[in-house]
Amino acid sequence: MNLTLRKLALGFMLVLLCGSCEAPEPETAETATPPNIVLIYTDDLGYGDVSSYGATAFETPHIDQLATEGLRFTRAYAPSATCTPSRYALLTGEYAWRRKGTGIARGDAALIIEPGRTTLPSVLQKAGYTTGVMGKWHLGLGGEGGPDWNGDIKPGPLEIGFDEAFLIPATGDRVPTVYVENHRVVGLDPADPITVSFNEPVGDEPTGRDHPELLKMHPSHGHDRTIVNGISRIGYMSGGQAARWVDEDMADVITAKATAFIEQHQDSPFFLFFSTHDIHVPRVAHDRFAGQSGLGPRGDVILQLDWCVGEIMGTLDRLGLADNTLVLFTSDNGPVLDDGYEDQAVELQGEHEPAGGLRGGKYSAFEAGTRVPFILRWPGSVTPGATSDALVSQVDLLASLASLTGVTITADEGPDSFDQIHTLLGHTSEGREHLVEHNSAGTLSLIKGPWKYIEPSNARAYNQNTDIELGNDPNPQLYHLEEDRGEQRNVAADHPDVVEALSALLEQIKEDGRSRPD
Ligand code: NG6
Ligand code: CA
Numbered sequence: 461m462n463l464t465l466r467k468l469a470l471g472f473m474l475v476l477l478c479g480s481c482e483a484p485e486p487e488t489a490e491t492a493t494p495p496n497i498v499l500i501y502t503d504d505l506g507y508g509d510v511s512s513y514g515a516t517a518f519e520t521p522h523i524d525q526l527a528t529e530g531l532r533f534t535r536a537y538a539p540s541a542t543c544t545p546s547r548y549a550l551l552t553g554e555y556a557w558r559r560k561g562t563g564i565a566r567g568d569a570a571l572i573i574e575p576g577r578t579t580l581p582s583v584l585q586k587a588g589y590t591t592g593v594m595g596k597w598h599l600g601l602g603g604e605g606g607p608d609w610n611g612d613i614k615p616g617p618l619e620i621g622f623d624e625a626f627l628i629p630a631t632g633d634r635v636p637t638v639y640v641e642n643h644r645v646v647g648l649d650p651a652d653p654i655t656v657s658f659n660e661p662v663g664d665e666p667t668g669r670d671h672p673e674l675l676k677m678h679p680s681h682g683h684d685r686t687i688v689n690g691i692s693r694i695g696y697m698s699g700g701q702a703a704r705w706v707d708e709d710m711a712d713v714i715t716a717k718a719t720a721f722i723e724q725h726q727d728s729p730f731f732l733f734f735s736t737h738d739i740h741v742p743r744v745a746h747d748r749f750a751g752q753s754g755l756g757p758r759g760d761v762i763l764q765l766d767w768c769v770g771e772i773m774g775t776l777d778r779l780g781l782a783d784n785t786l787v788l789f790t791s792d793n794g795p796v797l798d799d800g801y802e803d804q805a806v807e808l809q810g811e812h813e814p815a816g817g818l819r820g821g822k823y824s825a826f827e828a829g830t831r832v833p834f835i836l837r838w839p840g841s842v843t844p845g846a847t848s849d850a851l852v853s854q855v856d857l858l859a860s861l862a863s864l865t866g867v868t869i870t871a872d873e874g875p876d877s878f879d880q881i882h883t884l885l886g887h888t889s890e891g892r893e894h895l896v897e898h899n900s901a902g903t904l905s906l907i908k909g910p911w912k913y914i915e916p917s918n919a920r921a922y923n924q925n926t927d928i929e930l931g932n933d934p935n936p937q938l939y940h941l942e943e944d945r946g947e948q949r950n951v952a953a954d955h956p957d958v959v960e961a962l963s964a965l966l967e968q969i970k971e972d973g974r975s976r977p978d
Contacts, residue, residue: 493729493784494587494588494589494729494865495729495784495785495786495838495841495864496722496729496730496731496732496781496784496785496786497584497589497729497730497731497732497785497786497788497861498722498731498732498734498772498776498785498786498787498788499731499732499733499734499788499790499857500734500736500768500769500772500787500788500789500790501547501550501595501596501733501734501735501736501790501791501792502736502738502739502765502789502790502791502792503543503596503631503735503736503737503738503739503740503791503792504543504739504740504791504792504793504794504795504796504799504822505738505739505762505765505791505795505832505833506791506794506795506814506815506816506821506828506832507794507795507814507815507816507818507827507828507831507832507833508795508812508813508814508815508816508817508818509739509762509795509814509816509833510523510524510762510766510833511523511524512524512526512527512528512532512833512835513532513816513833514813514816514817515812515813515816516811516812517753517754517755517759517810517811517812518753518754518755518759518762518763518812519766520762520763520765520766521766521770522766522767522769522770522773523765523766523769523789523833523835525773526769526773526787526789526835526837527835527845528844528845529837529839529844529845530787530835530836530837530838530842530844530845530846531835531836531837531842531843531846531847531848531884531885531886532833532834532835532846532847532848533834533835533836533847533848533849533850533852534847534848534849535831535849535850535851535852535891536790536831536832536833536834536852536853536854537830537831537832537851537852537853537854537895537897537907538790538791538792538793538794538830538832538853538854539555539556539830539853539854539855539897539898540556540557540793540830540897540898540899540900541793541794541820541822541823541824541825541829541830541897541898541899541900542563542564542792542793542822542823542900543564543596543598543631543740543792543793544556544562544563544564544565544572544598544599545557545562545563545898546792546793546830546854547597547598547599547735547792548562548572548573548599549854549855549876550580550792550854550855550857551573551579551580551581551599551620551858552573552577552578552579552580552858552874553578553579553580553855553856553857553858553859553873553874553875553876553877554855554874554875554876554877555855555876555896555898555975556898557896557898557902557904558875558876558970558973559572563900563902564900565598565599565600565630566630566634566658566695567629567630567631567634567635567636567656567658567694567695568606568607568656568657568658568695569600569601569606569630570600570601570602570603570604570605570606570607571599571600571601571602571603571615571616571619571620572599572600573599573620574620575615575619575620577620577873578858578869578873578874579620579621579858580621580733580857580858580861581593581617581620581621581622581731581733582620582621583621583858583861583862583865583867583869583874584621584731584861584865584867585621585623586867587729587862587865587866587867588728588729588865589728589729589730589731589865590623590624590725590728590729590730590731591621591622591623591624591730591731591733592622592623592624592625592626592718592721592725592730592731592732592733593617593622593624593625593626593627593733593735594625594626594627594714594717594718594721594732594733594734594735595626595627595628595714595718595733595734595735595736595737596627596628596630596631596632596735596736596737596740597616597617597625597627597628597629597630597640597735598628598629598630598631601613601614601615601616601627601629601640602614602615602616603615607629609636609638609645609648609653609654609656609700610645610648610650610653610654612643612644613640613643613644613645614643616640616643618642618643622733624642624721625640625641625642626639626640626641626646626714626717627639627640627641628705628710628714628737631694631737631740632707632710632737632740632741632742633683633693633694633740633741633742633800633801634693634694634695635656635685635686635688635693635694635695635696635697636654636656636697636700637688637689637693637697637704637705638654638700638703638704638705639703639705639713645700645703646703647702647703648700648702648703649700649701649702649703652699652700652701652702653699653700654697654698654699654700654703655697655698655699656695656696656697657695657696658694658695658696660696661685661696662696662697662698663686663696663697663698663699664698665686665687665697665698666686666687667684667685667686667687667692667696668683668684668685668687668691668692668693669684669685669692671687674687674690675687675690675691675692676689676690676691677690677691677742677744677801677802677803678801678802679692679800679801679802680798680800680801680802680925681798681800681925682694682800683741683742683800683801686698688704689704689705689706689707691707691742691744691801707742707744708744708745708746708747709746710737710744711736711737711738711745711746711761711764711765711767711768712746714734714736714737714768715734715768715771715772718732718734718768718771718772719771719772719775722772722775722776722779722781723775723779726779726781734768734772736765736768738761738762738764738765738768739758739761739762739765740799741799741800741801741803742801742803743757743758743760743761743801743803743805744757744761745757745760745761745763745764746764748764748767749761749763749764749767754808754810755805755808755809755810755812756803756804756805756807756808757803757804757805758797758803758804758805758808758809759808759812769789772787773787782839783839783840785838786836786837786838786841787836787837787838788834788835788836788837788857789833789834789835789836789837790832790833790834790835790854791832791833792832793822793823793829793830793832794814794815794818794820794821794822794824794828794829794830794831794832795814795815795821795822795828796821796822796823796926796928797809797814797821797926797927798925798926798927799822799926800925806927814828815827815828816828817945817946818831818945818946818947819929819931819946819947819948820928820929820930820931820947821926821928821929822926822928823899823900823923823926823928823930824899824900824928824929824930824931825897825899825901825903825905825914825917825930825931825932826929826930826931826947827912827941827945827947829897829899829931830897830898834852834854836884836885836886838885841885842885842886843886846886848883848886848889848891849889850880850883850888850889850890850891850892851891851892851895851907852880852883852884852891852892853878853892853895855876855877855878856877856878856879856880856884856892857877858873858874858877859874859877859878859879859880859976860877860878860879860880860881860884861881862874862879863879863881864881871974871976871978872974874976875973875974875975875976876896876974876975876976877976878892878976878977879976880892893908893977894906894907894908894965894969894975895907895908896966896969896975899930899931899932900930901917901919901920901930901932902917902919903915903917903919903930903931903932904966904970905931906962906963906965906966906969907941908962908965910940910941910942910943911938911939911940911941911958911962912938912939912941912947913936913937913938913952913958913959913962913963913966914931914933914936914937914938914939915936915963915966916933916934916935916936917932917933917934918932918934919932920932921933933950935950935952936952936959936963937950937952938950938951938952938955938958938959938962939951
C-alpha cells in the first residue's frame with residue numbers, strides 16, 4: 461500500500477471510530493479499503509419522480525434497488541432551485557448566492573469556479589482518489605471571455621480537481637451541441653470551426669423561429685434559434701458539423717464514458733461524478749425508451765435515466781466493486797413540465813405528481829424547487845432499506861466526504877459545508893441545524909427545525925410559461941413544514957417572534973460569509 465493510500469485508510473478508520481452515534485457502529489472489516497464514490501447527479505428530477513419516492517405511473521426499478529439496498533432521505537435538498545448554483549455549491553461547499561455570476565450559466569460562460577480553490581474533487585484527489593466527471597457541466601468553461609471551442613478549452617474541470625472529464629458543456633438545449641473531452645471538442649474538424657453567439661445570428665443555418673417546418677420538436681417558449689438534429693436551441697451556432705451530438709444517443713454516450721471510467725480505475729479508489737442530461741429538456745429518449753412510459757417524452761427519459769443507473773450498478777457488480785462503493789443518487793433541482801418545448805409533458809401527466817405533493821417546482825422557493833430524492837447506498841456500512849428524515853444538503857458533501865476520507869479542511873474551505881458524514885451514513889438521525897435555500901430570483905429561505913422562513917421579495921410570484929409558483933412575496937412567509945408539508949398556510953402573522961429570529965439568523969449567515977459551525 462503506498463503512502464497516500466495508507467493515509468486514506470487511516471483517516472477513514474478514524475472517522476468510523478469517532479463521533480457519537482445512535483445506531484451501532486457499522487462493521488469495519490470492509491473499511492480497510494477506502495470506498496469508491498459514485499455521485500449520480502440527475503437534472504430536474506422531482507421529489508415524486510421515482511417509484512421509491514411515491515411515483516406509481518411508471519417503475520424505476522434500478523433507482524428503487526438503490527433505495528432498498530441503501531438509505532433514503534426524505535428531507536434532503538439541492539442548494540438551489542436551478543442547475544448552475546446547485547452545482548457550484550455542490551462542488552465548492554459554498555452557497556452560490558454568496559457569489560455574483562453563479563446564476564444559470566450561458567452556453568459560452570467562463571468557468572465560474574476559480575482554479576486552485578478547494579473543491580469536492582480536489583479534496584478527494586488529496587485523499588488519493590482518481591476523479592472524473594462525465595456528463596452535464598454547466599459551470600462555464602475557459603477564462604475571461606469564455607471558451608475557445610476550436611482550441612484548448614481551459615480552465616475547466618481539470619483545473620479544479622478532476623483528472624478526467626467528458627462533458628455536455630452547458631445543457632442539452634444550449635449551443636454548442638458538442639461534447640468536450642478534457643480540453644477539446646470531441647470529433648471537431650479543424651476545417652469546420654465552431655462559432656457560437658447568444659446575441660446575434662452567426663452562420664446561415666435555419667432557426668426554429670424562421671423554419672418551424674424543419675423541427676421534430678417545437679419550442680413553447682424560447683429555444684427557437686439554431687436547429688440541430690431537428691430541435692431548435694438557445695443560441696446560435698455554426699460549424700462543428702461532424703462534432704454535433706445526436707440527442708437520442710446522449711444517455712448511451714455518457715453512460716459508456718462513465719462505465720469505462722469505472723473499469724479503468726477499478727484497482728484504486730475513484731470518484732465518479734456522473735452528471736446525467738436526463739431529465740432536462742429537450743427530452744429526446746432513445747428508441748428503446750421512446751413511447752414506453754405512457755407519459756410522453758418526460759416519462760420516457762425517466763425510464764432512460766433509470767436504465768443509466770442500472771448500467772452503473774451492473775458495472776460495479778460485474779467488477780466486484782459494489783460492496784466497496786458508496787453510491788449517491790440525487791437531483792440538482794426540482795421538476796418542471798413545460799420548460800420550453802412542446803413535448804406533451806403537461807398533456808400526458810395524468811395522475812403523476814412530479815413534485816410528490818410539494819408546492820412549486822424548479823425555479824421556486826417553495827419546497828418542490830429544492831427538496832429532491834437523495835439515496836445513499838454503501839453495502840455493509842449503511843443499513844439497507846432505511847429511511848432518514850434528517851435535514852441534509854448537497855452542499856455538505858465536500859466536508860462530509862473530506863471527513864470520510866481523512867482530509868482536513870480549513871474554515872475557509874467549503875464555508876457552508878457541514879460535516880454530516882454520520883447523518884449521511886445513518887449513524888444518527890440528527891441533521892443540519894439550519895439550511896439556506898435559494899430560488900431562481902435570488903430569494904433566500906431559511907429552514908430550521910420544523911420552520912421555513914422565506915424572505916420578502918418583489919420578484920414575480922408566478923411564471924406563466926412554466927406554470928410554476930416561484931414563492932416570491934413582498935411579505936415574509938413562514939411555514940410549519942411538519943404540519944404543513946405543502947406550504948399552504950403562511951403563519952408569519954401568528955408567529956412574529958419566529959419570523960424575527962429566523963430573519964435575524966439569515967442576515968447573520970449572509971454577513972458572516974460562512975456558516976459551517978467550527
Ligand atoms: C432557462 C431555460 C430552460 C432551462 C433553464 C436551465 C428558456 C426560456 N428557459 O433559461 O429551458 O434551460 O434555463 O435549466 O430559455 S437548468 O436546470 O440547467 O438550470
Ligand atoms: Ca437542473
